[in-house]
Each structure stands twice: as C-alpha cells, then as structure tokens.
Amino acid sequence: MLTFECPYCGVQADETELSPGGEAHLTRHGPESSDEAFEGYLFLRENPRGVHFERWRHSFGCGKWFLAARCTMTLEVFGTYAAQTTEPPQDILDKITGRRPGWRRLG
Amino acid sequence: MSEVTIRKQAPRGMITLRGDLSVPALGAACAEVNGCDLPARGQAAHAGEAATLWMSSDELLLLLPQADVPDALTRIGAALAGSHHLAVDVSDARTLFSIEGAGLRDVLGKLTPADVSAAAWPPGALRRTRLAQVAAAIWLRTETEAQLICFRSVTDYVEALLHTAAKAGQVGFHRPLR
Structure with a gap:
C-alpha cells in the first residue's frame, strides 16, 4: 500500500484517498514552440523502474495538489513537497542518493 | 446490542470560509x-x-445554529471587507452525524483507510477522508463521541454504512473487549 504525507494537512493519506496526476516537473511548451517540443510536453513521459517524481492530489482530503518522490518498484516514499516547486528540493534528492547510491535523475 | 450509537443530527448551519487563515481579522x-x-x-x-x-490550509467550516447563518455571513463580510475571502452558506449541502460509544474507533476503522488509533487521531483532531466510496470529515469531540460530515446527496448511503459497521459485532482492535 502506498501512503503519502500530505504536505498541506500533515496527515498520512492512503493511495485511495488521493488522485494520481502523472509525472511532475514537466516544462510546458505552448504556442510557438517546435512540434517536437510540444509533442514531448504533451505525450512523452518517463516510465522508470525506480525513483519517480509524481503529482498527486489529496482529493478525499484538503483537495490540494502536491508532489512526491517515490520508488515505482518498492513503493518506498522519499518525501512529499509543495506543488509550487519547479525542481525537487535538495533534502529529498539527498535522501534518494542516500537510499540509492549512484542514482541519477532521468530527463 | 450494539455499543455504538449512530444518530443523524438535525440540520445545522454551516458556513464555508476560505481565505488566508493567518489574517488576524479572520x-x-x-x-x-x-x-x-x-x-x-x-x-x-x-x-x-x-x-x-x-x-x-485556506478553508474553514463554521458550524452554528441554522437561524444564525444570514447574520453571521453579514458580520464576516463586514469584518473581512477589503481582505480576499469567500464566505458561503453551505448548510443544505452537508449532513451531520454523531457516533457515540466506546467502540467508535473500531466502527470507523471498518470504513476508512485513515489511521483512527488514539495516537493518530486524538480528541479534537479532524480527519477528512474516504468512508467506503464517499468523502467525509470525522472528528472526535471526546473519546466516546465522534462527529461526521458528509455531502447531503450521500446521506442515506453513509447512514446505512455506519449502521452496518456498528451492528456487525465488536472488533476490539482499538479498544480491548472485556
């Protein structure tokens, strides 16, 4: 079972109290971008077997979006942080490196 | 004989208040x-x-007698004039239940994925969660009395859920059976 701590309410929210929102930290490519960049923004996603950064919404709770770093293989959660974050916070990156030596972020 | 009593409460006035909760005027x-x-x-x-x-983090729900709601909205509007906020009467949108009895943690534990142990959910703590298939907010007034709010459209569903969970026999997980 996947359990995240909502960074807004501080509760341990079960996966079934949340709604998944796909990959986090996408860069938007809108009008006037190249077709390749727009295609990448719209369709191309990482699908790692391991560490992944994701968007989740606490839909059965406070209703806020937040971001989470977790392992897709073991469901280990490295941390959750506010949705208003464009890059993963350093403390979470350090924690991932501590748990997965040699790990490098995709993308 | 069940030791947990489920009671649907009479309609209560409810006001949703959204805004910056750190503003002293709020x-x-x-x-x-x-x-x-x-x-x-x-x-x-x-x-x-x-x-x-x-x-x-930016929303409160105020419970008060239903007759006081129009006056309360006027007073909130006056007190927060000039400060970005939203205050709406949602009394008709939600239903209030009370759940009383020493075994209430076991009854709620059957319906929600939330941790309803004494350590994670002490009296005074509010938890918005999922009750079987619908959203609800639960909080403890005392160790033996919880209150629950759900949307009015799912009142019958929640009432049936709670009665079924309460009558099916004691569990004794959160509170040892004697």
Missing part, C-alpha cells in the same frame, strides 16, 4: 460568529453546538 470574525477559537492545522474547535473545523 480568526476574530470566526470567534465572534460562533464563539470558537481558530483551530490549528488538522484540528476542530468546539463550543457547545458550534464548531470551527480546519478543512484545508
């Missing part, structure tokens, strides 16, 4: 209309039938 306005202090994160504050529930 806390003062809440205290003025229903007599409750501003609850901390994840908490519920009580004063008799009135209560102020922390629903999210």
Whole structure:
C-alpha cells in the first residue's frame, strides 16, 4: 500500500484517498514552440523502474495538489513537497542518493 | 446490542470560509460568529453546538445554529471587507452525524483507510477522508463521541454504512473487549 504525507494537512493519506496526476516537473511548451517540443510536453513521459517524481492530489482530503518522490518498484516514499516547486528540493534528492547510491535523475 | 450509537443530527448551519487563515481579522470574525477559537492545522474547535473545523490550509467550516447563518455571513463580510475571502452558506449541502460509544474507533476503522488509533487521531483532531466510496470529515469531540460530515446527496448511503459497521459485532482492535 502506498501512503503519502500530505504536505498541506500533515496527515498520512492512503493511495485511495488521493488522485494520481502523472509525472511532475514537466516544462510546458505552448504556442510557438517546435512540434517536437510540444509533442514531448504533451505525450512523452518517463516510465522508470525506480525513483519517480509524481503529482498527486489529496482529493478525499484538503483537495490540494502536491508532489512526491517515490520508488515505482518498492513503493518506498522519499518525501512529499509543495506543488509550487519547479525542481525537487535538495533534502529529498539527498535522501534518494542516500537510499540509492549512484542514482541519477532521468530527463 | 450494539455499543455504538449512530444518530443523524438535525440540520445545522454551516458556513464555508476560505481565505488566508493567518489574517488576524479572520480568526476574530470566526470567534465572534460562533464563539470558537481558530483551530490549528488538522484540528476542530468546539463550543457547545458550534464548531470551527480546519478543512484545508485556506478553508474553514463554521458550524452554528441554522437561524444564525444570514447574520453571521453579514458580520464576516463586514469584518473581512477589503481582505480576499469567500464566505458561503453551505448548510443544505452537508449532513451531520454523531457516533457515540466506546467502540467508535473500531466502527470507523471498518470504513476508512485513515489511521483512527488514539495516537493518530486524538480528541479534537479532524480527519477528512474516504468512508467506503464517499468523502467525509470525522472528528472526535471526546473519546466516546465522534462527529461526521458528509455531502447531503450521500446521506442515506453513509447512514446505512455506519449502521452496518456498528451492528456487525465488536472488533476490539482499538479498544480491548472485556
């Protein structure tokens, strides 16, 4: 079972109290971008077997979006942080490196 | 004979108040209309039938007698004039239940994925969660009395859920059976 701590309410929210929102930290490519960049923004996603950064919404709770770093293989959660974050916070990156030596972020 | 009693409460006045909860005028306005202090994160504050529930980092739910709602909205609007906020009467949108009895943690534990142990959910703590298939907010007034709010459209469903969970026999997980 996947359990995240909502960074807004501080509760341990079960996966079934949340709604998944796909990959986090996408860069938007809108009008006037190249077709390749727009295609990448719209369709191309990482699908790692391991560490992944994701968007989740606490839909059965406070209703806020937040971001989470977790392992897709073991469901280990490295941390959750506010949705208003464009890059993963350093403390979470350090924690991932501590748990997965040699790990490098995709993308 | 079940030791947990489920009771649907008479309609209660409810006001959703959204805004910056750190604005002093907001806390003062809440205290003025229903007599409750501003609850901390994840908490519920009580004063008799009135209560102020922390629903999210920018949302409160005020409970008060239904007849007082129009006057309360006027007073909140006056107190927060010029400060970005939203105050709406949602009394007809939600239903209030009370769940009483020593075994209430076991009854709720059958329906929600939330941790309802004494350590994670002490009296005064509010938890918005999922009750079987629908959203609900639960909070403890005392160790043996919980209150629950759900949307009015799912009232019958929630009432049936709670009665079924309460009558099926004691579990004794959160409170050892004697």
